[in-house]
Amino acid sequence: xxxxxxxxxxxxxxxxxxxxxxxxxxxxxxxxxxxxxxxxxxxxxxxxxxxxxxxxxxxxxxxxxxxxxxxxxxxxxxxxxxxxxxxxxxxxxxxxxxxxxxxxxxxxxxxxxxxxxxxxxxxxxxxxxxxxxxxxxxxxxxxxxxxxxxxxxxxxxxxxxxxxxxxxxxxxxxxxxxxxxxxxxxxxxxxxxxxxxxxxxxxxxxxxxxxxxxxxxxxxxxxxxxxxxxxxxxxxxxxxxxxxxxxxxxxxxxxxxxxxxxxxxxxxxxxxxxxxxxxxxxxxxxxxxxx
Numbered sequence: 530x531x532x533x534x535x536x537x538x539x540x541x542x543x544x545x546x547x548x549x550x551x552x553x554x555x556x557x558x559x560x561x562x563x564x565x566x567x568x569x570x571x572x573x574x575x576x577x578x579x580x581x582x583x584x585x586x587x588x589x590x591x592x593x594x595x596x597x598x599x600x601x602x603x604x605x606x607x608x609x610x611x612x613x614x615x616x617x618x619x620x621x622x623x624x625x626x627x628x629x630x631x632x633x634x635x636x637x638x639x640x641x642x643x644x645x646x647x648x649x650x651x652x653x654x655x656x657x658x659x660x661x662x663x664x665x666x667x668x669x670x671x672x673x674x675x676x677x678x679x680x681x682x683x684x685x686x687x688x689x690x691x692x693x694x695x696x697x698x699x700x701x702x703x704x705x706x707x708x709x710x711x712x713x714x715x716x717x718x719x720x721x722x723x724x725x726x727x728x729x730x731x732x733x734x735x736x737x738x739x740x741x742x743x744x745x746x747x748x749x750x751x752x753x754x755x756x757x758x759x760x761x762x763x764x765x766x767x768x769x770x771x772x773x774x775x776x777x778x779x780x781x782x783x784x785x786x787x788x789x790x791x792x793x794x795x796x797x798x799x800x801x802x803x804x805x806x807x808x809x810x811x812x813x814x815x816x817x818x819x820x
Contacts, residue, residue: 530815531561533598533618535608537586541571543739544625547672547807548572548604552581554808563598565591565608591615600644600818613642619818625649627734627757630660637661644818647811649737650758668814671761672739673807676799679748680724682788687721688729689740690714697731697754697774704729704779722747727786731774735759742802745769745794752782762802768793 534552538545548564549572555562566573568585576583584590586608592615595601600619603609609622622643627650630640640662647670648654654667688701698714705712712729715721718740722728728744728751735757742762744751753759755771763769768790772782 530555530812530819531598531600532563532815533595533601534562534564534604535586535591535601535612536564536566536572536604537607537611538572538605539567539570541575543672543737544604544623545570545572546739547623549575549579549581550673550675550804551808551811552576553579554804555812556581558808558812561598563594565594588615600815603643609643610639613639619644621645621647621814621818623647623649624653624657625736627653627656627736629656630662632660645814647814650761652758652761653736668810668817670807670810670814671802672737672742673802673804674739674742674746674798675804676746676795677723679795682724682726682749682791684724684726685713685721686710686727686729686783687713687715687718687725688731689718690716695733697733700731700774700776700779701729704776705783707776708780708783710783718743722749725749727752727783729779730754730759731772731779732756732759733774738762741769742798745802746798748791748795750786750788750790750794752779752786762797763794764797766790768797 536548552562552564564583565586595616595618601616602621603612604623612620620643624646646667654669657667691698730741730753732754737758741751751769753763754774765771770782770785772778
């Protein structure tokens with residue numbers, strides 16, 4: 530199978546990590562996989578550093594290269610638009626965000642072009658259906674993360690750092706102050722999660738929460754907002770804690786975290802959310818398109 534991946538992200542966020550892992554796994558499985566990414570972006574540099582086929586994303590390169598592939602997989606909104614305009618091969622589009630889909634004339638045209646949408650959660654799939662995308666053109670493929678060795682939980686209580694007010698960093702810090710606990714705003718979850726005592730992941734809107742999955746894989750229990758696709762990862766009181774986006778409610782959640790939740794969270798990832806699960810789901814979706 531020949532797949533051309535498109536990603537226009539400027540940062541190395543959850544979606545870019547999924548593109549990198551999928552691209553690498555497809556090549557290892559013997560498929561022909563090429564990535565077009567924003568020149569000198571973190572994803573571009575990481576792919577090149579790992580000797581994975583990557584080229585600079587541009588309109589002319591996409592139009593020229595797409596004809597040689599069985600399908601094109603756009604991984605963000607910008608490349609979805611670009612591919613809708615320029616690509617005449619079967620188009621697959623990843624949908625990761627929980628925001629409602631616009632329903633104007635141009636948006637309807639754009640969303641009619643893909644053969645299949647890969648929704649990152651059942652919640653996101655429902656958003657697509659609400660916008661009029663037929664159910665047969667939607668497949669749910671959850672993110673997948675590596676499962677590392679477990680470190681003893683002797684480290685800090687973390688929250689992902691974000692300047693976006695919708696991502697809840699300020700709310701998490703305020704709740705920690707109310708609860709009298711120390712909370713560190715992490716700028717690199719990959720570096721800080723090993724050995725962490727817990728993760729506070731708050732958001733007003735979330736398609737799934739790749740940072741939550743990363744913590745769960747490390748056996749780190751998570752306090753997560755009860756919004757979007759997050760409840761598809763966290764079973765309250767079993768493998769983590771769900772909370773309302775309110776300082777007092779979040780503060781009360783700190784005392785509920787325990788090591789047993791961390792072990793259950795890690796097992797949840799092993800059972801459902803590994804990179805291998807994600808790759809199998811994506812290949813099954815590709816098979817539907819090409820059939």
